[in-house]
Amino acid sequence: MTPAQGEAIVLPLKTDEDVVRLRKQVREDLIAIGFGLVEQTKVVTAASELARNVLRYGGGGEAHIEHIFDGSRRGLAMSFIDQGPGIPDIALALTDGYTSGGGLGLGLSGAKRLSDEFEIDTTPGKGTTVKIAKWKQF
Amino acid sequence: MERIPILRMGRLLLVTIQVDMHDRLAMTLQDDLTNRIVTDRATGVLIDISALDIVDSFIGRMISNTAAMAKILDARTVLVGMQPAVAITLVELGLTLEGVSTALNVELGIKLLEKGNR
Numbered sequence: 001m002t003p004a005q006g007e008a009i010v011l012p013l014k015t016d017e018d019v020v021r022l023r024k025q026v027r028e029d030l031i032a033i034g035f036g037l038v039e040q041t042k043v044v045t046a047a048s049e050l051a052r053n054v055l056r057y058g059g060g061g062e063a064h065i066e067h068i069f070d071g072s073r074r075g076l077a078m079s080f081i082d083q084g085p086g087i088p089d090i091a092l093a094l095t096d097g098y099t100s101g102g103g104l105g106l107g108l109s110g111a112k113r114l115s116d117e118f119e120i121d122t123t124p125g126k127g128t129t130v131k132i133a134k135w136k137q138f
Numbered sequence: 139m140e141r142i143p144i145l146r147m148g149r150l151l152l153v154t155i156q157v158d159m160h161d162r163l164a165m166t167l168q169d170d171l172t173n174r175i176v177t178d179r180a181t182g183v184l185i186d187i188s189a190l191d192i193v194d195s196f197i198g199r200m201i202s203n204t205a206a207m208a209k210i211l212d213a214r215t216v217l218v219g220m221q222p223a224v225a226i227t228l229v230e231l232g233l234t235l236e237g238v239s240t241a242l243n244v245e246l247g248i249k250l251l252e253k254g255n256r
Contacts, residue, residue: 016160024158027191038223038227040191040223041191041221041224041226042226042230044192045194045231048192048196049231052161052194104199104233106232107195110232110233113230113232114227114231
């Protein structure tokens with residue numbers, strides 16, 4: 001079954017301050033859905049990592065945030081979209097400690113661990129979209 | 139320019155991070171702290187993150203780097219006040235903050251630094 005989706009909020013990711021705004025927006029949405037503090041912290045952290053990747057490696061882009069529904073389940077889905085150089089080797093990029101840009105190499109792999117669903121769609125030379133989702137547990 | 143204030147208490151420097159820092163602000167704090175260790179002849183640095191609701195890999199790296207630079211400059215760093223949800227998330231993220239001492243609050247952090255100086 002394909003989860004139903006609400007209308008997406010689109011936030012630009014062009015500056016460091018945009019990442020702070022995104023964290024705030026994601027937090028508000030998670031609270032509105034009723035996520036607990038630990039889950040909120042995990043998802044906001046994952047969003048922060050992926051937003052920074054858009055900025056550092058993708059040359060900027062945007063984030064789409066949407067509320068998702070699947071039967072009685074509710075959750076939050078987020079897409080991080082850039083038109084940057086793309087990721088040549090996804091498996092390598094998902095390896096803990098691997099970095100192409102002087103970071104800790106925990107952004108992608110960490111965001112994956114902190115989410116329930118994780119998808120990367122990347123085309124060298126065209127850009128990267130990373131989509132994550134978190135479902136509220138009952 | 140936006141900055142996080144650094145307070146001096148004797149030979150200790152205290153930073154209380156009360157805003158959601160963007161990356162440039164975090165880098166400025168790292169530079170400011172490193173400079174103040176030398177100019178104030180500080181032997182200890184306390185970083186209070188009790189008001190922070192997330193620590194991601196960038197902030198984590200800033201904290202680790204600050205502690206490493208402080209160590210080279212003969213000062214010890216104690217990270218205090220981490221919220222439980224932040225600790226849970228950091229471990230899951232894969233960040234272990236190696237080389238950084240921690241304490242539950244500022245008071246215990248000061249005790250830890252004073253003990254080390256005796």
